[in-house]
Each structure stands twice: as structure tokens, then as C-alpha cells.
Amino acid sequence: MAAIQEAEGRDVPDFSALPDECIAAVVSLTSPADACRLATLSSNCKSACDSDVVWASFLPPECPQTVSRSVSSLKELYFNLCDDPVLIGDGKMSYSLDRHSGKKCIMLSARALSITWGDTPNYWSWTCLPNSRFAEVAELIDVCWLEIRGMISSGMLSPGTHYAAYLVYKITPASYGFEFQPVEVEARFAGDEAASVSTQ
Incomplete structure (x- = not known):
């Protein structure tokens, strides 16, 4: 995305030029798929879209109690749960997330x-x-x-x-x-x- 775009004769600010906190707040209201797409816009967007603020909004509230894993970020936890279901309920049920x-x-x-x-x-x-x-x-x-x-x-x-x-x-x-x-x-x-x- 260019720094300044022309739309209907007006200058449109670049979304990726916003502070990381603003980008993260907006992206957290979208979906995991949207967050991954938006992360490709720029390095600034990627930093915000990969943040724990964003991925905490996509994880179910009970995840920290249900799943105990050594991960470096909540994004990593999210995709671990998508790719590798965990056993719960004394091993009689499995828990995963739709990617x-x-x-x-x-x-x-x-x-x-x-x-x-x-x-x-x-x-x-x-x-x-x-x-x-x-x-x-x-x-x-x-x-x-x-x-x-x-x-x-x-x-x-x-x-x-x-x-x-x-x-x-x-x-x-x-x-x-x-x-x-x-x-x-x-x-x-x-x-x-x-x-x-x-x-x-």
C-alpha cells in the first residue's frame, strides 16, 4: 500500500502508518484469516498483527486454563491448537480450533x-x-x-x-x-x- 493514495480526489492516509496499538486494536476485531492477510501489508502491520493483543482476541477465554504449552506467542499457541489437538476431560475428548x-x-x-x-x-x-x-x-x-x-x-x-x-x-x-x-x-x-x- 502506498504511503498516500488518491481516492476520489482526496489523499487517503496509509493504514500501516498508524501506531502499532491502533492497528492491533482494529485487527483484533476481525478474524484470524484477516490478521494473516493484513500482516503482509508492511513490517509495521506485521508487528501489530502478530502481537499478543490481536491473537488473545481469537483464542477462547478458557484456553490458558485448558491448554498448557510452552509457546513464544499467542499466535503460535493459536496455530498449535489448529494443527495439533490436545486431549481434555481425562483424555476422553480432544480440543482444537478451526484455522x-x-x-x-x-x-x-x-x-x-x-x-x-x-x-x-x-x-x-x-x-x-x-x-x-x-x-x-x-x-x-x-x-x-x-x-x-x-x-x-x-x-x-x-x-x-x-x-x-x-x-x-x-x-x-x-x-x-x-x-x-x-x-x-x-x-x-x-x-x-x-x-x-x-x-x-
Whole structure:
């Protein structure tokens, strides 16, 4: 950006010429993606956009209590949380941030779910997988009724945010029984009637 730009016949001051404190205050009202873009305008902008003042505004308030890491800046902490989820809740949940928006992403482990007959060795086994972020995963052996339920406190989620829920699982070559059975999915607030969707 040039120091002085011509716009509609008037001189427009350069944003990057403002004091670092002013730039940081403005950028903290934007988004992580905007902060990264604005940091490329000039060295002055980069200094302000990389400051803890800016990145503190993008981190959830509970981050200092939830996450304990040795980092040199809050920007580094932010991107660490985006790229490397941390385990919380006695290792039964993982906590990360969406890189673009900074919204919280929570994943429940199999141990945090309610699995029908999950403690019956004839139907399920508990094992570990090298690529799993959790210590244990549930392996289905054989059941005639597959029902899995999960619950999370809405207070753990980012307010004013649309969320999607996913069931993450791995199919083995020897698996069977899912080809012709419809899957019914329900999502609801505790105490409310479920919104249910059936899918093949």
C-alpha cells in the first residue's frame, strides 16, 4: 500500500502508518484469516498483527486454563491448537480450533460415547490404533443392534456458531452388514424432541 493514495480526489492516509496499538486494536476485531492477510501489508502491520493483543482476541477465554504449552506467542499457541489437538476431560475428548475462524472443535473418544453392549466382549473389543489421537478405540465384533450416543455440553462450544456432527469410523476389509441397513441419526438438546434423519 502506498504511503498516500488518491481516492476520489482526496489523499487517503496509509493504514500501516498508524501506531502499532491502533492497528492491533482494529485487527483484533476481525478474524484470524484477516490478521494473516493484513500482516503482509508492511513490517509495521506485521508487528501489530502478530502481537499478543490481536491473537488473545481469537483464542477462547478458557484456553490458558485448558491448554498448557510452552509457546513464544499467542499466535503460535493459536496455530498449535489448529494443527495439533490436545486431549481434555481425562483424555476422553480432544480440543482444537478451526484455522480460518478460530471456533472450537471438540471430538469425543469412543470411551466418551454410550455404546450399546460396549462392555460386552462378545460384541465389542477395546484396542488401540497407531493413528488414533485417543488411547483406546472400540472395535465392533458382531451385534444385531448398533446404537451409539454422544453428549456434549453446549457451553464447550463457540457461541453463535453453526456446528456439524460427524461419526468417525474405519471400515475393515472383512466388515459386513452396513450395505443394506439404513442409518438413523438424531440430534437434539437435552430434554427436547429429536430431529431425526434416516440415510442409507
